[in-house]
Amino acid sequence: MSAQLTPDQPGKRIGATERHRVDSPPVEATEARVQLQAWLNSHRASFLDSAWRIVRQPFGSFFTCLVIAVALSLPMGLTLLLNNLNQLGASWQQAAQISVFFELKTTDRQAQALLADLQSHEGIAEVQWISREQALQDFSSFSGLGQVLQELPDNPLPSSLLITPLQIDPDGLQELVHSLENMPHVQQVQLDLQWVERLAAMLRLGERFIFALTLVLIAALLLVVGNTIRLHIENRRTEIEVIKLVGGTDGYVRRPFLYMGALYGVGGGCLAWLLLVWGFAWLNQSVTELASLYASDFRLAGVSLDDGFSLLIGAVLLGYIGAWLAVARHLRELLPS
Amino acid sequence: MIRFDRVAKRYANGHVGLHELSVHVRRGEFLFVTGHSGAGKSTMMRLLLAMERPTAGKLLLAGQDLGKIRNSQIPFLRRQIGVVFQNHQLLFDRSVFENVALPLHILGLSREEINARVSLALERVSLRDKAMQPPSDLSTGQQQRVGIARAIVHQPALLLADEPTGNLDPKLAAEIMAVFEDINRLGTTVIIASHDLALIARMRHRMLTLQRGRLIADGEAV
Numbered sequence: 102m103s104a105q106l107t108p109d110q111p112g113k114r115i116g117a118t119e120r121h122r123v124d125s126p127p128v129e130a131t132e133a134r135v136q137l138q139a140w141l142n143s144h145r146a147s148f149l150d151s152a153w154r155i156v157r158q159p160f161g162s163f164f165t166c167l168v169i170a171v172a173l174s175l176p177m178g179l180t181l182l183l184n185n186l187n188q189l190g191a192s193w194q195q196a197a198q199i200s201v202f203f204e205l206k207t208t209d210r211q212a213q214a215l216l217a218d219l220q221s222h223e224g225i226a227e228v229q230w231i232s233r234e235q236a237l238q239d240f241s242s243f244s245g246l247g248q249v250l251q252e253l254p255d256n257p258l259p260s261s262l263l264i265t266p267l268q269i270d271p272d273g274l275q276e277l278v279h280s281l282e283n284m285p286h287v288q289q290v291q292l293d294l295q296w297v298e299r300l301a302a303m304l305r306l307g308e309r310f311i312f313a314l315t316l317v318l319i320a321a322l323l324l325v326v327g328n329t330i331r332l333h334i335e336n337r338r339t340e341i342e343v344i345k346l347v348g349g350t351d352g353y354v355r356r357p358f359l360y361m362g363a364l365y366g367v368g369g370g371c372l373a374w375l376l377l378v379w380g381f382a383w384l385n386q387s388v389t390e391l392a393s394l395y396a397s398d399f400r401l402a403g404v405s406l407d408d409g410f411s412l413l414i415g416a417v418l419l420g421y422i423g424a425w426l427a428v429a430r431h432l433r434e435l436l437p438s
Numbered sequence: 439m440i441r442f443d444r445v446a447k448r449y450a451n452g453h454v455g456l457h458e459l460s461v462h463v464r465r466g467e468f469l470f471v472t473g474h475s476g477a478g479k480s481t482m483m484r485l486l487l488a489m490e491r492p493t494a495g496k497l498l499l500a501g502q503d504l505g506k507i508r509n510s511q512i513p514f515l516r517r518q519i520g521v522v523f524q525n526h527q528l529l530f531d532r533s534v535f536e537n538v539a540l541p542l543h544i545l546g547l548s549r550e551e552i553n554a555r556v557s558l559a560l561e562r563v564s565l566r567d568k569a570m571q572p573p574s575d576l577s578t579g580q581q582q583r584v585g586i587a588r589a590i591v592h593q594p595a596l597l598l599a600d601e602p603t604g605n606l607d608p609k610l611a612a613e614i615m616a617v618f619e620d621i622n623r624l625g626t627t628v629i630i631a632s633h634d635l636a637l638i639a640r641m642r643h644r645m646l647t648l649q650r651g652r653l654i655a656d657g658e659a660v
């Protein structure tokens with residue numbers, strides 16, 4: 102045991118002196134390596150200590166993670182449901198077709214010439230020509246009036262074009278309808294977009310609701326993590342004071358709590374992922390049953406690997422930030438006495 | 439090593455902790471600071487630990503002006519100082535070994551280095567066989583020895599002790615003082631704040647006597 106502090110060395114960083122003395126590194130490179138090793142040792146010790154403290158209180162830790170999981174899975178689950186609705190809506194958009202009815206006197210050749218023109222139109226995804234004969238045949242089979250129609254002297258149905266637009270953009274569609282109306286031989290153009298617009302409006306409303314809910318739940322999550330960390334800080338008040346008195350930096354004091362916040366985030370994120378996977382599997386049983394009644398093979402898309410990892414990273418970041426805010430606030434109050 | 443140059447400490451409530459104190463402490467010295475409650479002993483200790491800053495004068499520790507030290511440098515300053523508290527300030531949820539190892543964890547030393555140093559420190563306070571016990575299993579005197587081991591484990595240049603024998607009976611107090619003398623013999627500067635004049639007199643070291651923040655005597659205890 103010996104006193105090593107060289108007296109009266111103005112401006113010398115005392116910590117550097119201590120480290121130099123402790124490890125006696127003769128070369129700068131060795132000093133850097135030793136300091137890096139010390140830094141890693143310190144991080145490893147903080148991480149293990151935080152993990153151990155969480156494991157040592159399994160029930161408390163589990164419920165903290167569960168609160169985080171619920172707060173995360175709600176907006177995430179609603180967003181995934183909305184995405185599913187969007188996809189369902191996109192498939193329904195095909196029903197938002199424009200029917201172009203020709204005048205009765207329009208010949209097949211004239212109609213097909215228009216069909217060829219429209220196939221290269223930039224706002225149109227698909228065009229299908231329905232001849233007068235095809236229209237009569239379809240109508241007979243769907244309406245159940247086949248016998249009556251056969252007794253008519255002439256086919257009363259015009260030929261038509263069934264147009265699937267590229268996008269459900271009300272303004273663009275109105276423009277398309279207007280240009281179709283001005284085409285030769287066109288008798289009538291029909292477009293029914295109201296229900297698609299309603300669906301789009303509902304989806305937009307849903308997005309806003311989820312955004313607001315996400316903000317509220319993130320704030321709640323930060324408070325939960327912050328409060329949990331605050332309790333840990335209170336429980337370790339003496340330890341923090343001693344650490345500060347024996348030379349622990351604020352970073353050193355802060356580190357285990359930040360790891361703890363991040364670990365709570367990991368736990369909460371994993372639980373949220375599990376909850377969502379289970380929840381979507383449970384919902385899918387009913388959804389597929391319902392879809393099958395409509396002759397559809399639609400099923401909910403669950404949590405993809407990308408979404409799962411995003412959820413996990415988000416949870417870790419929120420845990421870390423919550424811990425940081427709590428530590429920053431309470432460390433100022435914890436001065437050595 | 440330590441120079442108080444007309445150092446004053448006045449608190450916001452008007453109380454004067456120190457009044458123009460001028461003292462020089464040499465490296466390796468053993469020094470008692472005594473006086474009644476409120477004399478300024480603890481203020482002196484707090485200034486040396488950079489827990490407070492002087493309101494006037496200059497306080498130098500190893501050439502570093504503690505009145506101007508940056509907050510970010512304070513932890514590094516404290517790594518050069520060992521502190522012993524009257525109430526030990528031990529962590530009762532950890533073993534004796536872990537309590538003593540705390541300053542070494544802060545330095546980020548390897549496990550092997552920590553084991554070696556803690557063993558040495560516990561050896562010096564005759565507690566090596568108690569390393570794995572919780573502090574609550576030890577007597578008050580042994581707990582104070584753990585506190586001393588923690589204060590010396592990182593080989594500080596300066597050891598500060600604020601009323602380290604305040605809760606101990608005379609026999610235990612003498613034992614603790616003997617430990618401090620051992621540490622001092624190895625070159626560590628030791629400053630002890632105490633109002634136990636009988637104990638101080640037996641040890642025949644330099645003694646500063648403070649009264650209401652003023653230095654009224656500086657010399658060998660008699």
